[in-house]
Amino acid sequence: MSAPETILSVRDLSVAFHQGGNTTLAVDRVSFDIRRGEVVALVGESGSGKSVTANSVLRLLPYPAASHPSGEILFKGQDLLKASDAALRDVRGNDITMIFQEPMTSLNPLHSIERQIGEILKLHQDIEGAAARAKILELLNQVGIREPEKRLAAYPHELSGGQRQRVMIAMALANRPELLIADEPTTALDVTVQAQILELLKNLKEEHGMSMLFITHDLGIVRKFADRVCVMTKGRIVETGPVEEIFTNPQHPYTRHLLASEPKGAPRPADDSQPVIMQAEDVKVWFPIKAGFLRRVVDNVKAVDGIDLTLRAGHTLGVVGESGSGKTTLGLALTRLIASKGRIAFVGQDIAGHSFAEMRPLRRRMQIVFQDPFGSLSPRMSVADIVAEGLKIHEPSLSEGERDRRVAAALEETGLDPATRWRYPHEFSGGQRQRIAIARAMVLKPEFVMLDEPTSALDMSVQAQVVELLRDLQAKHNLAYLFISHDLKVVRALANDIIVMRSGRVVEKGPAKDIIERPTEAYTKALMAAAFNLEAVRSEAISQ
Amino acid sequence: MSAVADTPPVAPPRKGLLSPTNLRRWENFKANRRGYWSLWIFLVIFVLSLCAELIANDRPIIASYKGEILFPVVVDYPEEKFGGFLATTDYRSDFIAEEIEANGWMIWPPIRYSYGTTNSNIPHSAPTAPFWLMSKEERCAGYPGGAADPNCNLSNLNWLGTDDQARDVLARVIYGFRISVLFGLALTICSAVVGVTAGAVQGYFGGWTDLLMQRFIEIWSSMPVLYILLIIASILPPGFWILLGIMLLFSWVGFVGVVRAEFLRARNFEYVRAARALGVGNATIMYRHLLPNAMVATLTFLPFILSGSITTLTSLDFLGFGMPPGSPSLGELIAQGKENLQAPWLGLTAFVVMSLMLSLLIFVGEATRDAFDPRKTFR
Numbered sequence: 053m054s055a056p057e058t059i060l061s062v063r064d065l066s067v068a069f070h071q072g073g074n075t076t077l078a079v080d081r082v083s084f085d086i087r088r089g090e091v092v093a094l095v096g097e098s099g100s101g102k103s104v105t106a107n108s109v110l111r112l113l114p115y116p117a118a119s120h121p122s123g124e125i126l127f128k129g130q131d132l133l134k135a136s137d138a139a140l141r142d143v144r145g146n147d148i149t150m151i152f153q154e155p156m157t158s159l160n161p162l163h164s165i166e167r168q169i170g171e172i173l174k175l176h177q178d179i180e181g182a183a184a185r186a187k188i189l190e191l192l193n194q195v196g197i198r199e200p201e202k203r204l205a206a207y208p209h210e211l212s213g214g215q216r217q218r219v220m221i222a223m224a225l226a227n228r229p230e231l232l233i234a235d236e237p238t239t240a241l242d243v244t245v246q247a248q249i250l251e252l253l254k255n256l257k258e259e260h261g262m263s264m265l266f267i268t269h270d271l272g273i274v275r276k277f278a279d280r281v282c283v284m285t286k287g288r289i290v291e292t293g294p295v296e297e298i299f300t301n302p303q304h305p306y307t308r309h310l311l312a313s314e315p316k317g318a319p320r321p322a323d324d325s326q327p328v329i330m331q332a333e334d335v336k337v338w339f340p341i342k343a344g345f346l347r348r349v350v351d352n353v354k355a356v357d358g359i360d361l362t363l364r365a366g367h368t369l370g371v372v373g374e375s376g377s378g379k380t381t382l383g384l385a386l387t388r389l390i391a392s393k394g395r396i397a398f399v400g401q402d403i404a405g406h407s408f409a410e411m412r413p414l415r416r417r418m419q420i421v422f423q424d425p426f427g428s429l430s431p432r433m434s435v436a437d438i439v440a441e442g443l444k445i446h447e448p449s450l451s452e453g454e455r456d457r458r459v460a461a462a463l464e465e466t467g468l469d470p471a472t473r474w475r476y477p478h479e480f481s482g483g484q485r486q487r488i489a490i491a492r493a494m495v496l497k498p499e500f501v502m503l504d505e506p507t508s509a510l511d512m513s514v515q516a517q518v519v520e521l522l523r524d525l526q527a528k529h530n531l532a533y534l535f536i537s538h539d540l541k542v543v544r545a546l547a548n549d550i551i552v553m554r555s556g557r558v559v560e561k562g563p564a565k566d567i568i569e570r571p572t573e574a575y576t577k578a579l580m581a582a583a584f585n586l587e588a589v590r591s592e593a594i595s596q
Numbered sequence: 597m598s599a600v601a602d603t604p605p606v607a608p609p610r611k612g613l614l615s616p617t618n619l620r621r622w623e624n625f626k627a628n629r630r631g632y633w634s635l636w637i638f639l640v641i642f643v644l645s646l647c648a649e650l651i652a653n654d655r656p657i658i659a660s661y662k663g664e665i666l667f668p669v670v671v672d673y674p675e676e677k678f679g680g681f682l683a684t685t686d687y688r689s690d691f692i693a694e695e696i697e698a699n700g701w702m703i704w705p706p707i708r709y710s711y712g713t714t715n716s717n718i719p720h721s722a723p724t725a726p727f728w729l730m731s732k733e734e735r736c737a738g739y740p741g742g743a744a745d746p747n748c749n750l751s752n753l754n755w756l757g758t759d760d761q762a763r764d765v766l767a768r769v770i771y772g773f774r775i776s777v778l779f780g781l782a783l784t785i786c787s788a789v790v791g792v793t794a795g796a797v798q799g800y801f802g803g804w805t806d807l808l809m810q811r812f813i814e815i816w817s818s819m820p821v822l823y824i825l826l827i828i829a830s831i832l833p834p835g836f837w838i839l840l841g842i843m844l845l846f847s848w849v850g851f852v853g854v855v856r857a858e859f860l861r862a863r864n865f866e867y868v869r870a871a872r873a874l875g876v877g878n879a880t881i882m883y884r885h886l887l888p889n890a891m892v893a894t895l896t897f898l899p900f901i902l903s904g905s906i907t908t909l910t911s912l913d914f915l916g917f918g919m920p921p922g923s924p925s926l927g928e929l930i931a932q933g934k935e936n937l938q939a940p941w942l943g944l945t946a947f948v949v950m951s952l953m954l955s956l957l958i959f960v961g962e963a964t965r966d967a968f969d970p971r972k973t974f975r
Contacts, residue, residue, distance in 0.1 A: 387873060415875030428866035432888045442874040492870070 056088040059263055060109070060148075060231055065123030067104050067113065067287075078104045080287040081122060086231065091257065091264040093274040093295075095310070096284035097511035098482070102267045105284070106233050108133075109265070110144050127231070146176045149224035153236040155216035159208040165192075165219055166204040172226045191222040196252055213375075214245035218252070225256060232257075233265045238273070242374035243538065247582035250277060269512060271311065275299055276586045283307045313513035315545040317520070319368055319564065320527060322548045326364040327399075329500050329532040330386060335359045335394040337378070337385050337556075355381040356392070357556035365499065366526065368533040370547030370564060372540060372579070378556040379536045383502045386534065387418055399499065416446040419493035423505035425485035429477040435488055436473040439463065442496045462495035463488070467521060483514035487521070494525060502534045507542050519545050540583035544568055552576050624967040631963020638956040645774040652707035652767035655687045660700035688713070708751050709764035711771040711924035715754060717747070722762035723932075723939040727753035757941045759932050765942065769949055771924035776953070779836065780905040784898055786844050791851025792894055796882050798852065799859025806856070817849045829917040839918060843908060850901060851894060858890040892968050899961030903954050910950065926950055 067079040079101040086092045094102040107113050109125055111132065125132040127143065135143070152158040159168060169188045173179045179187060185204070192200035195218040208216055217237060224232055234253065238246040254277065257264055266278055274281050274295065281298050283291045283306065291304040302308045336359075338352035355378045363369045371379045385392035388403060388411050396404045398414060406414070422428040429438055439459045443450060450458070460470035466487040477485055486506060493501055503522065507515040519542055526533060537543050543550065543564070550567045552559040552575070560573045568584075571577045581587040626632050650657060655668040666673060668687060675682040678695045685692060688708065696702055709715065717738035718724045727735045732743050735753060739745035756765035794813075798806045828842050862868065863886065871881050912918035913927020926946055933943025 389869065389873060412875045415873065418873075420870065420873040422866045422870060424866055428870045430867040430871075430885050433884075441871065441876065445875050445877075489870070492874070496874075 056090070058085045058087050059128055060086040060265070061126040062105075062109070063124050063126065065105065065108065065125060066121045067101070067108055068119050068121050070117055070119070077121075078118075078287055079108070082284070082287075082289050084282050084289060084292060086263045086265060088230070088263055089257075089261050090280065091266055091278045093266045093268060093278035093281045094284055095268060095271065095274055095281055097269060097310075097513065099286075100284040101287040102284045103235055106150075106235050106265060106267050109233060110148060110150065111140060112150075145172055145229075146227045147229055148231045148233065149227070149229040150233045150235065151217070151220045151224050151237045153239050155213055155220055155240065156208075158220055159216055161208050164205050164207055165211075168219065169223050169226055172223055176227045187226075188222075191226055192219075194225065194256065195219070195222045196248075197222075212245075213241050214248060217241060217245075217249055221249075221252065221256070225260070228260060229262060231263045231265065233267075235267045236269070237266075239268070239270075243540070243582040244374065244578055244588070247586050247588040250586055251588045253277075271314070271512070272586060283310065309513060313516045315507075315516050315519045315542045317523065317545050319546050319548050320366065320523070322364075322367060322563070324364070326366050326530075328362055328397075329365050329399060330361070330363040330534070331395075331397040332359065332361050332386060333395040335382065335385055335392050335396060337381050337390060337392045354556045356385060358394075359551070359553075359556075359558060361551060361561075363500070363532050363534060365532050366530040367549070368526065368535050368547045370543040370550040371534065371536045371553060372538065372543055372550055373553035374538060374579075376555075377553040379553050380504055381556075382553070383420075383504055383534055383536050387420055387502055389420075412445075416442065416496040417498050418500040418502070419496060419498040420502045420504065421486070421489050421493050421506045424509050425482050425489055426477075426509070428489050429485055431477055434474050434476055435463070435480075438477070438488065439473070439492045439495050442492065446496060458495055459491075462491040465494060465525070466491040467517075481514075482510050483517060486510060486514075486518055490518075490521065490525070494529075497529065498531070500532045500534070502536070504536045505538070508537065508539060515542065522546065540568070540580065552579065621967040624969075625963050628963035628966050631959045631961075631966070634956040634959035635963070638953075638960060641773070641953075641956075642777055645770055645777070648770045648774055649705075651705055652709055652711075652764070652770050653705045654708060654710040654713040655685070656702040656704050659687075659696055659702040661696050662699045704751060706751055707755070707764065707767055707770075709754075709767040711768045712763065712922055713767070714762045715758055715764060716762070717752075718754075718758060718762050722758050723760045723936055723942060724754065724758045724762070725939070726755060726757040726941055728755075729757075756945050757939065759929070759942060760936055760939075765929070765945055768924045768929060769926070769945060772926045772929065773949060773953065775836070775919070775924060776906045776909060776926055779840065779909050780902045782840055783843055783847060783905040783909075784902045786840070787848040787901065788851055788894060788898065790844065791848035792855050792887075792890065794848065795852040795855025796859050796887065796890065799856040800863055800878065800882050800886065802860065802863075813849055813852055816846070819846070821846045825912065826915070826917050829912065834918060834920045836919065839909065839912070843905070847901070847905065847908075851897065854893040854897065855890045858893055859886050862886050862889045896961075896965045896968050899957050899964055903957040903961070906953065906957075 062085070063083050064081045065079060065083070066077060066081055069076050069078055082101075082105055084092060094105060096102045104113065104118075108118075108120065109127075109132065120133055123133065127148065130139070132140065132143065163171075166185065166188055169191060170180075170184050173184050173187060188204065189200050192203060197203055197215060197218055203211075203215075208219075211219065220237075237253070238249050241249060250273065253264070256262070266274075268274060278295050280293065281295050282289045283298070283304065285306050291298060291302065291307045298307060299311065302311055335356055336354070337356040338354050340349040341351045341353060342348065343350045357378075359382055361369060371382060373379045381390065384390045386396060388396070388406060392404070394404065395402060398418065401414070403411065403414060433441075436456070436459050439462055440455055443455050443458060447455075459473060463470045463473055468484060468487050468491065472480075477488065480488065486509075490506075506522070507518050510518060522533070523546065525531060533546070535543060535546055547564045549562065550564045551561045552567065552573070554575055560567060560571065560576045567576065568580060571580050644651065649669055653669060657667070657669050659666045659668055661678065668685070672684050675685045675692065678685060678692050680686075680689075680692055687693060687696070687702070693702070719730070719734055719737035736743045736745060736748035739748045741748075754764050754766070756769065759765055759768065794809065798809045824846075825842055829839070832838050832842075859882075865885075868881060868885050871885055876884075909918060910925075910927040910930070913925040914931050915927075916931070918927055919925050926949060929942060929946040930950075933939075933946055936942055
């Protein structure tokens with residue numbers, strides 16, 4: 053079998069951004085080829101320049117702030133960087149199409165589904181009316197939207213995230229493109245939906261003989277999905293090759309580092325002799341829906357609906373579920389940041405009825421680390437002030453010097469240089485910021501820490517380091533963790549027990565090993581298959 | 597790395613002048629040339645007007661009398677000291693002036709009139725025109741020695757003429773400018789404090805607090821403010837502080853909206869939630885974590901509120917419900933201009949001073965708004 057023709061050839065592409073007199077080189081002389089019917093993955097961590105590379109193929113960057121100091125992008129022999137605007141418009145959405153990460157914002161909220169897809173058909177194929185409608189229905193069928201006739205008049209907000217991404221794909225396929233550029237198409241989706249979308253893309257690619265440029269940070273997806281892979285870091289492609297070769301025999305140190313960065317290791321063994329730190333019975337958080345003139349409660353949104361749990365010192369309880377399953381709400385209820393019903397006992401005290409003032413002395417013993425390290429640190433306070441804030445409240449008698457020493461010690465414990473404590477959060481990377489957030493919790497020497505997706509916003513290699521850090525801290529201080537996450541790989545590396553949540557209720561609970569290896573409920577099975585093997589399970593238990 | 601904790605703490609570096617964000621804002625402010633120059637011009641005029649007593653006064657700054665150094669600007673000396681009989685000395689009277697000159701010397705301010713001083717040597721009935729519109733004989737006609745009288749000199753002449761009570765217009769403008777700006781500043785700062793507090797409480801606590809205060813503000817701000825001001829001003833004795841209090845009753849409402857919106861937006865930020873999880877009290881969270889967000893909106897607002905306050909005071913003065921009679925006031929000067937159309941320098945002076953002051957403040961306000969706009973980029 054002779055090698056298929058090359059349809060896209062990127063040669064020595066550089067991208068520079070000019071801002072306020074400064075020029076930064078985001079992409080530095082990158083070259084790669086895509087052959088017909090091939091899936092090429094661009095892998096890299098945030099800021100590596102992979103999205104910028106993908107966007108420059110269709111010249112979608114904010115010109116003239118962006119410019120190309122060097123390079124050419126040959127699509128079937130035509131240099132897209134030098135093509136006229138009219139020629140480029142002809143290529144965009146026709147020969148080369150793109151799907152984006154965020155299905156929420158990449159569809160126009162004011163257009164119905166029929167109109168969104170119809171616009172593309174009209175522009176490039178000049179099909180209108182009944183013919184267009186038939187074509188749209190065919191496309192929706194192809195991308196697996198159930199009952200497409202009923203969906204034609206729907207608006208984006210009426211669809212789930214997965215359905216929106218399917219509509220985006222239908223729009224991208226409308227003109228039977230030769231190349232599909234997918235920029236992190238599944239990152240914003242739940243794992244079960246991600247598996248479905250990946251399967252869909254794979255089937256469509258085989259049916260249409262399309263090529264794909266697939267941008268992702270997730271090595272699991274690359275391994276499952278791509279034919280060839282380009283590893284990017286700091287604007288350069290450091291290694292290119294067939295998937296098996298890269299995964300089995302990586303050459304470049306960065307690739308090795310990336311491959312080694314999956315969260316590994318096992319949680320500390322469970323020890324039932326440890327005291328119970330947190331015990332909850334029948335915890336409920338209901339948000340009332342009010343209607344009518346008198347605002348009577350007609351129904352409730354049951355965000356958390358009758359959850360029992362027990363957490364011992366030195367143990368980690370993983371709370372797993374897809375978005376909207378109520379796992380964060382449960383965490384907030386247990387730490388008494390939102391009102392709830394049911395019994396919550398913390399170190400033997402019933403805290404369910406405690407007021408804010410009564411909770412205050414207990415606050416130092418229960419701490420929270422949030423998901424977004426950019427949002428959870430006040431941008432106007434120095435790191436020292438951020439970490440010291442809790443000390444000022446709970447140990448006001450500390451002298452200035454003693455407090456400073458405690459702050460420095462906490463920063464050092466979390467692996468940060470204490471000399472940097474006078475800087476402001478924006479001067480730190482995502483991983484460092486998450487360490488600062490952990491230091492803020494640790495400086496008070498708590499017994500219970502709620503970790504609300506502490507690794508989700510971080511790059512893969514940083515995730516592994518943070519997991520490592522959390523495990524070390526747990527061993528050192530015998531901490532109890534409530535670990536909330538949708539990322540089962542991270543949960544596997546940390547949790548002793550798991551609660552699987554769905555729509556505010558527990559689907560399955562038990563020791564982590566049993567749940568991951570021998571799930572009994574259909575939903576849990578689908579979740580595990582999607583998370584660890586990227587396999588979509590046809591099941592009524594999961595939603596589209 | 598373990599040695600680091602024992603080393604003495606690194607001194608917090610460059611806590612000093614400006615944080616990087618503020619430095620960028622200051623650069624943006626300077627990039628707006630018009631606003632930058634307006635700020636300097638305004639500051640110079642304002643600082644000069646703060647020293648009004650040294651520029652325009654009816655008593656000398658320093659005098660020497662029989663070997664004793666006197667400071668009439670700050671100390672009230674009884675006239676007995678110089679052989680007169682009044683409780684406070686009238687240094688402008690010929691008798692006292694000659695007595696002091698005979699036994700020492702006097703250093704006068706450049707303008708020898710205070711805002712209330714009447715010029716008893718005007719050439720004809722008040723108002724009189726600026727001296728440079730009259731011939732030398734004409735403008736010195738009121739002095740006993742005519743054109744040759746030594747008192748008919750530049751600092752005794754009226755640069756901008758006199759008003760209908762023979763008071764020097766330039767002196768009144770200098771004092772009037774000062775009191776307008778001070779009143780505006782005081783009102784702006786007080787209403788910012790009240791308004792920001794109210795907005796903060798509303799936005800932070802939300803719910804019923806927000807609902808009730810919002811309804812109250814809607815009713816409060818639909819009151820016919822000017823009429824209420826007129827009614828109250830006609831009952832209470834007029835004065836700086838009373839006027840300030842009355843106008844404060846209504847002016848704080850302007851700040852509530854923006855501050856409330858900022859607090860509503862920011863109270864769900866994760867760092868606010870993180871602070872709450874640390875057990876930080878509500879007042880501290882509001883002050884330390886939320887207020888800095890709202891300050892941008894507030895600071896952007898300030899110059900415009902300032903010019904609004906000045907205009908309100910001027911219009912009350914114009915209607916005669918403002919500062920007590922006799923005080924230097926731009927509004928009163930406009931009223932005089934309207935009463936005395938035959939003396940156009942009154943109205944013209946008031947117009948020029950008002951429009952200069954308000955334009956400068958608006959230009960400064962525009963530059964401030966640009967400086968705080970994160971989307972605005974300059975070359």
